[in-house]
Amino acid sequence: MAAEWSYFVNKRPLCAAVVLGPRAASRRFLESAGEFSVTLCAEEQAALADFAGSFSVTDVDKTGSDLVRLGAPEATATPWVTGGVLAVECRLRQAVPLPVHTLFIGEVVAAHLPERPPRPLVKHGAMHTLGEPVRRTEIVAAAELRHGDGDVLRVAATGPAADGPGEWRVTLLDTDGTPTPLGSHPSTRYDDLLVDIPLPAGIERHRLPGHRVLVERAGAQPGRTRISGTGR
Template identity: 60%
Template sequence: MSHELPGQLWKSLTSTIGLVSVRTGDRVNVMSAEWSYFVNKDPLYVAVVLGPSSDTRRLLTAGDQFSVTFCSEDQAELADFAGSFSTTDIDKTTSELVTFGEPEVTDTPWVKGGLLALECELRDIVPFPVHQMFVGEAVAAHVPPTSGPPLVKHGPMYTLGAPVQRTAVVAAAQYIDDETIRVAATGPAAEVDEWRITLTGRDGEDVDLGTHPSAEYGDFLADLSLPQSARSHDGARVRVERPGAKPGFARLAPRRPA
């Protein structure tokens, strides 16, 4: 059996597209980085991954700051253009599609028109076999009053459609001890905030474990006491119901010896 990975496997995945700006003297270079991500929440860190042929990679290695604009769907043509030429080919900022915003903390302007633009101070450079990841701390954010859906890469460029509507509960369950099980579940929001938990034995007999409210973040997580009659239900199923949603089921594995 071959363990070789198919070529260009990364194109099967989805990534976000950023427009990265780097200042050198009086000039600013803009390039597209289709691997642009958030990598820490507080403080907010963003990373852009650049290939060996990127002039921006060379400029960033010698610098200490950059800006990145996460593209909206209206910037597909600009993203394609900015990724097709290097700063040694042409001054891409002469395109009328490139409009800069004034920086507030750094010296690097940011491209207008995206979902979010961040001024970043370079914090780390992570080398990989071919690419390099440049990690910056966001020190200023620029959020437009309105914006369209994000522009993403999945082979070609795509925009996102309507949000996925959750219609079903997903549940898991395990024994805590001989008298207690822990049940976890997620599901869509409901007008009546309740979760009904039922234990079903291998004989098909149901044991009602009650109706319970959501946990702090709208999901369900609780330890439930088993009635005496249900403490020998090895191989049982747990059913979790939520108003307006398909129920979720979990296998309750046999208790393990202490």
């Protein structure tokens, strides 16, 4: 069947879920077998996805189509459709009743990846292929005054770098735009910025409302942010 509402819902263990309506004939097979497989379609499988979603198993045995090529299961007794971006075999772990539909959650016990990953098929009303990747050009930042033994400015930012990970330059701007450098800081685990910076000497907390923080790095448009937490 064509199960549009299919998701990964947990990492460890990896779980996949499908949402089936009350009239979906496949749900009784899923419940009886206690397992299922999911194939994420490639863009070349648009015709197959349309066909699978147009007929029920009670109408015709769809596996007889030349477009349906089944792979042998490794960890379950349920075959999977080849040619997709990814196929997973799942053992049913939980059925969650929703107001109309039912969410079936399965633990992934085997996965099948093609040698050359194809482009995915995107279903959003009509079927779509993926376009060009979004080019990130600007830094997005936030700053918060955190209180403890000493006031520190916590700065978080994301944004591209010209040639891989690069340092982040943080500057405090007063209400007139006068800059106070707050140093250069390395990226965190995912090439983002999350750093606690002690307030420089002479910068008093009650003067921070109206100040802004400027975050820069090579290869990106600078990001600016107001400072939250200054009203305490």
